[in-house]
Amino acid sequence: MRLATRPGLSRSAATEERRVFRVTGVVQGVGFRPFVHRLATELGLSGFVGNDALAVFAEVQGSPSALAEFNRRLPLEAPPLALVVTVDAYPIAPTTDPGAGFTVVASRGGAGTARTLVPPDVATCQACVTELFDTGDRRYRHPFITCTDCGPRFTIIQDLPYDRPATTMAGFAMCAACAREYEDPADRRFHAQPVACPDCGPMLWFEHGETRVEGADAALVAAQQALREGMIVAVKGVGGFHLACRADDPTAIARLRQRKARDEKPFALLARDLAAARRLVRIEVDEQAVLTCAARPIVLMQRRDDAPVADSVAPGNPLLGVMLPSSPLHHLLLAQVPGAEFDPMDVLVMTSANISDEPLCFDDVDAASRLPALADAVLTHDRPIHVPCDDSVVRVVDGQELPIRRSRGYAPLPVRLVPGLPATLAVGAELKNTCCLIDGANAFCSAHIGDMGSLDTARAFERAVAQLTTLHRVQAEVFAADAHPSYLTRSWAERHSGGPGEPVLCLVQHHHAHVASLLAEHGRIGHPVIGVAFDGTGYGDDGTIWGGEFLLLGDDTTRYRRAGHLMTVDLPGGDAAVRNPCRMALAYLDAAGVAWDDGLAPVDASTPAERAAVRAQLDSGGGTVKCSSMGRLFDAVASLLDVRHRIGYEAQAAIQLEVLAASGERDGGAPELRFGLDEDGVLDYRPVVRGLVDGMRAGVSPARLAYAFHAAVTEAVAGCVTQIADDSGVRVAGLTGGVFQNVLLLRACRDRLAAAGLEVLVHRLVPPNDGGIALGQAVVAAHRAMSAASTPDTGEKDTP
Numbered sequence: 001m002r003l004a005t006r007p008g009l010s011r012s013a014a015t016e017e018r019r020v021f022r023v024t025g026v027v028q029g030v031g032f033r034p035f036v037h038r039l040a041t042e043l044g045l046s047g048f049v050g051n052d053a054l055a056v057f058a059e060v061q062g063s064p065s066a067l068a069e070f071n072r073r074l075p076l077e078a079p080p081l082a083l084v085v086t087v088d089a090y091p092i093a094p095t096t097d098p099g100a101g102f103t104v105v106a107s108r109g110g111a112g113t114a115r116t117l118v119p120p121d122v123a124t125c126q127a128c129v130t131e132l133f134d135t136g137d138r139r140y141r142h143p144f145i146t147c148t149d150c151g152p153r154f155t156i157i158q159d160l161p162y163d164r165p166a167t168t169m170a171g172f173a174m175c176a177a178c179a180r181e182y183e184d185p186a187d188r189r190f191h192a193q194p195v196a197c198p199d200c201g202p203m204l205w206f207e208h209g210e211t212r213v214e215g216a217d218a219a220l221v222a223a224q225q226a227l228r229e230g231m232i233v234a235v236k237g238v239g240g241f242h243l244a245c246r247a248d249d250p251t252a253i254a255r256l257r258q259r260k261a262r263d264e265k266p267f268a269l270l271a272r273d274l275a276a277a278r279r280l281v282r283i284e285v286d287e288q289a290v291l292t293c294a295a296r297p298i299v300l301m302q303r304r305d306d307a308p309v310a311d312s313v314a315p316g317n318p319l320l321g322v323m324l325p326s327s328p329l330h331h332l333l334l335a336q337v338p339g340a341e342f343d344p345m346d347v348l349v350m351t352s353a354n355i356s357d358e359p360l361c362f363d364d365v366d367a368a369s370r371l372p373a374l375a376d377a378v379l380t381h382d383r384p385i386h387v388p389c390d391d392s393v394v395r396v397v398d399g400q401e402l403p404i405r406r407s408r409g410y411a412p413l414p415v416r417l418v419p420g421l422p423a424t425l426a427v428g429a430e431l432k433n434t435c436c437l438i439d440g441a442n443a444f445c446s447a448h449i450g451d452m453g454s455l456d457t458a459r460a461f462e463r464a465v466a467q468l469t470t471l472h473r474v475q476a477e478v479f480a481a482d483a484h485p486s487y488l489t490r491s492w493a494e495r496h497s498g499g500p501g502e503p504v505l506c507l508v509q510h511h512h513a514h515v516a517s518l519l520a521e522h523g524r525i526g527h528p529v530i531g532v533a534f535d536g537t538g539y540g541d542d543g544t545i546w547g548g549e550f551l552l553l554g555d556d557t558t559r560y561r562r563a564g565h566l567m568t569v570d571l572p573g574g575d576a577a578v579r580n581p582c583r584m585a586l587a588y589l590d591a592a593g594v595a596w597d598d599g600l601a602p603v604d605a606s607t608p609a610e611r612a613a614v615r616a617q618l619d620s621g622g623g624t625v626k627c628s629s630m631g632r633l634f635d636a637v638a639s640l641l642d643v644r645h646r647i648g649y650e651a652q653a654a655i656q657l658e659v660l661a662a663s664g665e666r667d668g669g670a671p672e673l674r675f676g677l678d679e680d681g682v683l684d685y686r687p688v689v690r691g692l693v694d695g696m697r698a699g700v701s702p703a704r705l706a707y708a709f710h711a712a713v714t715e716a717v718a719g720c721v722t723q724i725a726d727d728s729g730v731r732v733a734g735l736t737g738g739v740f741q742n743v744l745l746l747r748a749c750r751d752r753l754a755a756a757g758l759e760v761l762v763h764r765l766v767p768p769n770d771g772g773i774a775l776g777q778a779v780v781a782a783h784r785a786m787s788a789a790s791t792p793d794t795g796e797k798d799t800p
Contacts, residue, residue, distance in 0.1 A: 015063060015064070016061055016062055016063060016094045017061070017062070017063075017064055017067055017091060017094060018047070018059060018060065018061040018091065018092050018093065018094040018095060019059070019060055019061075019067055019071075019089050019090065019091050019092065020057070020058070020059050020089065020090055020091075020092055021057065021058040021059075021060060021071075021074065021087065021088070021089045022054075022055045022056070022057050022058075022086075022087075022088045022089075023055055023056045023057075023058075023074065023075075023084060023086070023087050023088075024054065024055045024084075024085045024086045024116065024117075025082065025083045025084045025085035025086070025116075025117055026081070026082055026083035026116075026117045026118075026119045026413065027055065027056045027078075027082055027083075027084065027116065027117070028051050028056065028116050028117075028118075028119070028160070028161060028162035029118070029119040029153045029157070029162045029193065030079050030081035030082045030119050030148070030149075031079040031081070031082075031148030031149060031190075031191075031192070032056050032078065032079060032082050033049050033050065033051065033056060033104050033191055034104075034148060034185060034190040034191055035077070035078065035079050035082075036049040036056065036058055036074070037049060037102055037103075037104055037185045037190070038185060039070060039073060039074065039077065040058075040060055040070060040102040041101065041102050041185065043062065043066045043069055043070055044062060044063075044066060045060050045061060045062035045066055045067070045070060045102060046060075046061045046062065046101060046102055047059045047060040047061050047102055047103075048102065048103045048104065048105045049102070049103075049104055049105070050104065050105040050106065050107055050108060051107040051108070051116075051161035051162060051163065052107060052108040052116075052161055053108075053115050053116060053160045053161055053473075054115060054116050055116055056116075057108075059092070060102075061094055061095060071087075071089060074087055075087050079148070079149070080149070080294075081119060081122055081149060081294065083117070083413070085117070085416075104185075104190075104191060107161040107163050108161070115160050115439075115471065115472045115473055116160055116161070116162075117412075117413070117414060117442070118153065118154055118157055118160070118162075118412050118471065119153040119154065119162075119413075120153060120154050120295065120408070120409050120410055120411060120412065120413055121151070121152050121153050121154050121155055121238050121239065121326075121389065121408055121409060122149070122150045122151060122153065122294045122295075122409070123150060123293075123294050123295070123296040123324075123325070123326040123327070123409070124145070124146070124150050124151070124325065124326070124327060124328050124331065125147065125149045125150035125294075127147065127149070127188065128145045128146060128147055128149075128150055128151075128328070129328075129331060131145060132145050132328055132331060132332070133331075133335070138177065138197060138198075139197050139198070141216060141217060141332060142196075142197060142198050142201065142216070142328065143202075143204045143216050143327075143328050143329045143332055143381065144194070144196055144201045144202050144328060144329075144381070144383065145328045146189075146192060146194045146195060146196075146328075147188045147189050147192050147195070148188060148189065148190065148191065148192040149188070150294070151192075151194050152194055152238050152383075154239075154387055154389060154411065154412055154447075155238055155239045155385050155386060155387045155388070155389050155408075156168040156169060156194065156383070156384075156385070156386055156387075157386065157387070157471070158386050159471070160471065162193060163193060164193045164194075167193055167194065167386075168383060168384040168385065168386050169193060169194050169196070169383065171384075172196055172200060172201055172202060172383075173200060174195065174196070174200055175197060175199045175200035177197065177199070178195050178196060178197055178199075178200055181195065182195055198216070201383075202381045202382050202383035203216075203381060203382055204216045204219050204220075204329070204379070204380075204381045205219050205379075205380065205381070206218075206219035206220075206222040206223050206226075206377065206378070206379050206380075207377060207378045207380065208222070208226060208231075208376065208377040208378075216332070217337050217338070219379060220332055220333060220337050220379075221337045221340050222377075223235070223333065223377065223379040224333070224337065224340070224342070224344045224345070225342070226376065226377045227244060227245065227246060227344075227345060227348065228246070228342060228344075228345070230245070230246060230249050230251060230252040231245070231252070231376040231377055232244070232245045232252065232255060232256055232259070232374070232375045232376050232377075233245070233375060233376065233377045233378065233379055234353050234361075234367070234371045234374065234375035234377070234378045234379070234380070235329070235333065235350075235378075235379045235380075236329075236367075236378075236379065236380040236381055236385075237326075237327055237329065237330070238326065238327050238385075238389070238408065239360070239362065239385060239387070239388055239389030239390065239391075239407075239408050239447070240352065240353065240360040240361060240362035240385060240388045240389065240390065241352075241353035241360070241361045241362065241367060241371065241378075241380075242350050242351060242352060242353055243256060243259075243260070243349075243350075243351050243352070243353045243374055243375055244270070244333075244348045244349060244350050245348065245349045246345060246348065246349070247269055247308075247309040247310065247313055247345070247347045247348055247349045248308055248309055248310055248347075249310065250310040250311075250312050252349075253267070253310055253312045253313060253349060254312065256349065256351070257312070259355075259373065259374050260351070260354070260355055260356055260374065261355050261356045262351075262356045262649075263648040263649075264315050264316070264648040264649065264652065265356070265648065265649040265652075266313065266314035266315075266317050266319075266320070266321060267313050267314065267321075267349045267350075267351045268298045268321040268322070268323060268349070268350055268351055268391065268393075269309065269313065269320060269321065269322050269323070269347055269348065269349060269350065270322075270323055270324075270325065270330060270334070270347070270348045270349075270350035271322055271323070271324060271334075271346065271347050272325070272334040272335070272346040272347070273324065273346075274288065274291075274292070274324070276334075276346040276347055277291065277322050277324065279304065279307065279308060279347075280303070280304060280307045280308070280309065280320055280322055280347065281301035281302055281303055281304060281307070281320050281322055282301060282302045282304060283301060284301075284396070286396050286398075286399040287299055287301055287396045290394060290396050290401055291322070291323070291324055292324060293409075294409065295392060295408070295409025295410055296323055296324055296325070296326035296408075296409055297323065297391065297392035297393060297394045297408075297409055297410075298321040298322065298323045298391050298392065298393045298394070299321070299322060299323070299393075299394055299395070299396065300319045300320070300321050300393065300394070300395045300404070301319060301320060301322060301396075302318060302319060303317075303318050303319060303320045307320065308347070309347065313349060316656055316659075317655065317656075317659070318659055318662075321393060323350070323391060326408070326409070329379075329381075333348075333379070334346055334348070352390055352391070353367075353370070353371060353374055353375070354370070354374075354450075355374070356649075357450065357451045357453060357454065357457070358450065358454055358456050358457060359388070359449065359450050359456050359457050359459075359460035360388045360389075360390050360450075360460075361374075362385045362388035363384070363385060364380070364384075367380070386467075387447070387467055388447065388460070389407055389408045389411060389447040390405070390407045390408060390447060390448045391405075391407060391408050392405055392406055392407045392408050392409050392410050392448075393405040395741075395743060397743055397746065397747065397762075398747070400762075400764055401764060402741070402743070402746070402762070402763060402764070402768075403763060403764070403765065403766060403767045403768075403771075403772070404741060404767055404769070404771075405432070405448050405767060405771055406434075406445065406447075406448070406765075406766055406767055406771060406772070407447040407448040408447070411445060411446060411447040411448075412444050412445070412446070412447070412468075414442035414443055414444050414445075415442070415443040415445065415520055415521055415765060415766070415775060416441060416442065416443075416523070417438065417441050417442065417443055417520065417525065417779065417782075418441060418525065419440060419441040420441075420786070421438050421440070421441070421782040421783070421786060422438075422477045422478050422782055422785045422786060422789075423437075423438060423439055423474045423475065423476050423477050423478070424437070424438040424476060424477065424478040424479075424480060424778045424781050424782040424785070425437050425438075425465065425468075425469065425476035425478070425479055425480070425503070425778070426438075426479075426480035426481070426508075426774040426775070426776075426777035426778035426781065427461075427465075427479065427480065427481050427482075427489040427490070427492060427493050427774065427777070428449075428482075428489055428770070428773060428774035428777070429482055429487070429489065429510070429770035429771075429773045429774070430451070430452045430453070430482070430484070430487045430488065430489060430770075431451045431452070431650065431770050432448065432450075432451065432767070432769055432770040432771040433448075433449040433450060433451065433452050433457070433461060433489065433770075433771075433774075434446045434447070434448060434449055434464075434771050434772075434774050435449070435461065435464055435465055435468065435774050436774035436775050436777065436778040437468045437469060437472060437474060437476070437778070438778045438779070438782050439472050439474045443520065443775055443778055443779065444468060444472065445766060445772075445774060445775055446464045446465075446467075446468055446774075447464070448771060449461050449464050452487070452488045452489060453488070458488065458492075461489070461492070462492075476503045477503055477504070477785065478503050478504055478505075478506060478781050478782060478785045479493045479496070479497045479503045479504070479505045479506065479781070480493075480505075480506050480507075480508055480774075480777035480778050480780065480781030480782075481493040481494075481505060481506075481507055481508070481777065482507070482508065482510055482513070482539065482773075482777070483507040483508065483509050483510065483539050483541075484510065484538075484539035485539070490507070493505055504785065506780070506781035506784055506785065508776070508777045508780045508781060509538070509539070509540070509541060509560075510535075510537075510538030510539055510546070510773070511531070511533035511535070511538050511546055511547075511549045511551060511737065512551060512560050512776070512780060513773045513774075513776035513777045513780060514531070514533045514535070514538075514736040514737050514768070514772070514773055514776055515529065515531030515533055515551050515553060515560070515734055515736055515776065516553075516557055516775075516776035516777075516779045516780045517736065517763075517766055517772045517773060517774075517775040517776030517779070518531065518734045518735075518736045518761055518762075518763060518768075518776075519553070519557060519734065519761070519776075519779075520775050520776065520779045521763065521764065521765040521766055521772075521775070522761050524732075524761070525557050525779060525783070526555055526556070526557055527555075527732065528552075528553060528554050528555060528728070528730040528732065529552075529553050529730065529732045529733065529734050529761070530550060530551075530552055530563070530721050530724050530725060530728070530730055530732065530733045530734070530758075531549070531550070531551040531552075531553060531560075531733075531734045531736060532549070532550055532717055532721065532733060532734065532735050532736070532737075532749070533547075533549040533550075533551060533736050533737040534547065534548055534549070534630035534631065534735075534736075534737040534738075534739035534740060535547045535629070535630070535631050535737035535738040535739055535769070535770070536578070536629055536631030536632065536650070536651070536738060536739075537578075537629060537631070538629075540628075541562070544568065544625060544626035544627065544628065545571060545625055545626065545627040545628070545629055546565065546628050546629070547566075547627070547628060547629025547630055547631055547632065547737070548565050548566025548628045548629055548630035548633070548683065549562065549564075549565050549566075549628070549737075550562070550563050550564030550565060550681055550720050550721065550724060551563065552724055552728055552730065554730075556783075556787075557779065557780065557783060558780050558783045558784045558787065563681050563724045563727075563728075564680070564681025564682065564683070564720045564723075564724060565628045565681065565682060565683070566628045566629070566630055566633065566682075566683045566685065567628065567682050567683060567684050567685055567686070568626040568627055568628045569587050569588055569591050569626075569627055569628075569632070569633075569685075570587055570591070570617070570618055570621070570624040570625070570626065570627070571584075571587065571624055571625050571626070571627035571629075571632065572584075572586070572587050572613075572614045572617040572618055572623065572624050573613070573614070573617060573623055573624075574623070574625065577632070578632070578635070578647075579646065579647060580606075580610070580645065580646055580647075581602075581635035581636060581638055581639040581644055581645055581646070581647065581653045582601075582602040582605040582606045582610070582639045582645040582646070583602075583606065583610060583614050584632050584635050584636040584639065585601075585602035585635075585636040585637075585639035585640050586602055586603070586606065586611065586614050587614065587618060587636070588633070588636040588640075588685065588689050589602070589640075589689065589693070590618050591685075591686060591689075592685070592686040592689035592690050592693075593686070593690075594689065594690060594693050596611065599697075600640070600693065600696075601639060601640060601641065601642035601645070601696070602636075602639040602640060602645065605639065605642075605645035606645070630713070630737075630739050631651070631654065631738065631739050633685055634653070634654040634657055634739065634742075635647075635653045635654060636689075637657060637692065637706070637709050638653035638654060638656060638657040639653065640689070640692050640693065640696070641657070641660070641692065641696070641702040641705055641706055642696075642702060643656050643657050643660055643702065643706070644656050644657075651738065651741075654739070654742065655742075657706055657709075658710075658742045658743070658744050658745070660702060660703050660706040661703070661706035661707040661709065661710045661744055662707075662744055663703045664701065664702075664703035664704045664705070664706050664707030664708070665707045665744070671691065671695055671700060671704070671705070671708050672708065672711075672712075673687070673688045673691040673692065673708045673709060673711070673712035674687060674688070674691075674712055674715065674716075675687065675688055675712055675713075675715070675716035675719075677716065677719050677720060677723070681720050681723060681724060683716050683720060688709065688712050691708075692705055692709065695708070710742075710744055710745055710748060711748070713745060713749075714745065714748040714749050714752050715752070717749045717752070717753070718749070718752045718753055718756055721733050721753060721756075721758065722756050722758075725758060731757065731758050731759060732758065732759045732760075732761065733753050733758045733759070733760050733761070734760070734761040734762075735749055735750065735760065735761070735762050735763075735768070736763065736768050736772075737768055737769070738768060738769035738770065740762070740763075740768045741767075741768060741769060746762065750762060
């Protein structure tokens with residue numbers, strides 16, 4: 001690249017001006033300083049650029065026209081990975097001796113506590129992939145190739161400003177060749193902090209028992225051979241360890257399931273390239289765009305009938321979760337090693353290295369104790385991971401991403417809020433836990449942590465909280481937690497709040513937080529909305545289990561009215577009913593006045609002892625709790641239609657019901673089912689339950705009935721929302737909660753409400769499930785605290 005001064009921009013001290021620029025946003029770790037250097041040099045400007053803890057700063061001197069052009073192009077031509085939030089500029093006195101050219105100066109610590117935005121990890125760019133397989137390149141087959149446009153960021157950053165000494169690459173001194181590239185403004189690796197090569201970078205090796213194979217290619221051959229032989233190999237990635245095995249080997253997959261204690265939940269697949277992925281799934285244009293984007297998430301797509309993978313990868317599921325390589329090591333693991341006597345697999349099962357419901361294994365000490373029980377061999381390296389980060393999971397709905405798990409490639413990018421909110425830490429939900437920190441106008445959601453309930457997950461949660469608050473140097477003034485009295489996250493928040501100098505604690509109702517998270521990601525805090533929050537479990541204000549909710553929020557997002565809900569049913573035996581949908585179905589049958597006759601699927605699927613226990617609970621009320629959960633109704637219908645009576649993972653029955661309903665839609669025609677709806681917005685499920693039973697007895701196919709049930713829920717949503725809209729004048733609806741991961745239902749409700757003249761909000765940035773709830777908790781708590789600080793104490797209680 002040749003850098004030259006543009007003709008016509010001659011230097012004259014008498015006519016020159018000098019300006020200071022400060023650029024905030026995701027502007028560190030994305031090649032922003034090299035970009036500024038190139039732009040200033042092209043325009044014949046002098047000065048310097050650098051990082052501090054909050055921003056990229058620059059002093060730029062030259063002619064007024066050149067400075068104006070610099071100011072115009074600075075945000076417009078920023079690097080593709082950058083996210084410019086603000087550009088502030090002001091004049092200062094020109095320097096009489098501006099020096100030669102434009103330079104990059106050392107980073108400054110910066111004053112105050114405000115911090116710049118940390119970039120997420122970025123998949124290997126095409127330029128680096130080309131070099132990786134170029135026999136003439138000095139980084140040929142280097143497993144850690146990177147540049148300013150790609151590579152690890154979030155997972156290696158220990159502090160800010162983003163410079164090599166503040167990353168886990170600090171222990172790898174650059175060789176002379178890498179240092180020259182690092183210092184060369186014309187080079188793609190100019191100030192690329194993770195830059196390294198085979199002479200100075202991290203090392204890869206393979207371990208199997210007492211055997212250790214060193215050297216990148218030798219280690220890769222050994223790992224590929226182990227995989228071909230059916231072994232489970234742990235692979236250290238960018239954000240943690242994966243467990244890999246052959247995707248076409250039922251025996252290897254069965255061992256993996258046994259070791260992870262994961263009986264039926266689908267595994268993700270890593271495909272070598274798009275061609276390999278297309279042999280697995282049908283890829284639409286919009287899905288391809290997400291699959292190949294810089295985040296490289298797992299994308300759930302329609303499985304091909306002839307997909308060359310074992311059925312046990314995703315039993316009973318027409319979707320496969322597929323991702324493409326996100327790191328050089330992934331590319332190499334699926335590629336031919338020169339001189340090897342066999343071809344590698346082009347598709348592998350690739351799942352997180354942990355026992356189900358435990359946190360991701362990511363550091364070497366942890367790996368030494370946990371991996372021997374999970375893997376037969378390990379392919380690892382010596383670049384430390386500072387922040388664990390699991391793979392992200394998305395579906396693509398009508399060209400838009402629907403996040404299922406927001407983690408690698410997306411975290412820790414913030415959701416932008418209004419400025420002036422107090423520093424707030426939200427501790428999230430009990431399942432799919434994430435935490436969220438509000439700092440100024442930014443809400444930083446952590447990477448996926450997992451399901452609370454084990455000591456290891458509790459430690460992972462505390463580590464995530466410490467990393468968020470330490471990196472951003474924020475001391476929370478407010479804590480936010482779910483109102484459920486038994487949640488471990490609430491207990492943690494209570495133990496760390498309320499004392500002298502400690503944060504105040506704000507409890508936020510579960511479904512209120514769901515709706516607030518949806519408003520926050522759309523920038524609609526303070527805007528009225530009718531929130532439809534459907535999920536499995538959430539503690540209600542009345543002490544019952546909510547989950548089929550219509551919440552009306554006005555101009556004050558901190559308050560809501562329960563304007564409608566699903567009619568309650570007695571939940572018999574708590575978690576036992578959740579794990580056994582047939583028990584849930586028995587409760588709904590009883591509520592609908594349908595006898596438990598032989599021949600009904602849930603009756604036949606349950607044991608006499610189960611039926612006796614459920615009957616005793618329903619008759620006495622002992623061991624039951626009132627429940628208005630739409631998620632539980634979906635489970636019950638799955639059992640009524642003989643789809644699923646026992647589950648091995650969350651929402652398994654509902655997922656299979658959606659699959660069946662989609663086939664029923666294709667079959668065409670279905671009997672009409674309809675919920676009752678009263679003036680208080682209560683949806684009566686009993687006519688639907690009776691209609692389903694009648695349909696089964698009449699020989700209507702379960703697929704047609706499953707579709708009819710989805711249609712009935714859609715009409716019920718439309719009826720209740722329009723009734724609330726007519727009463728309140730609010731014409732915006734939001735669909736949130738884990739039930740709206742059901743794409744068939746999501747599309748139907750969205751389209752039906754839009755046809756009724758309402759604006760419809762759905763999730764695009766954070767998951768509709770409990771993985772997105774921390775954002776809503778944080779927003780509600782921060783606004784309540786801000787309101788309380790500006791409102792005199794009248795002694796009145798602020799209740800929804």
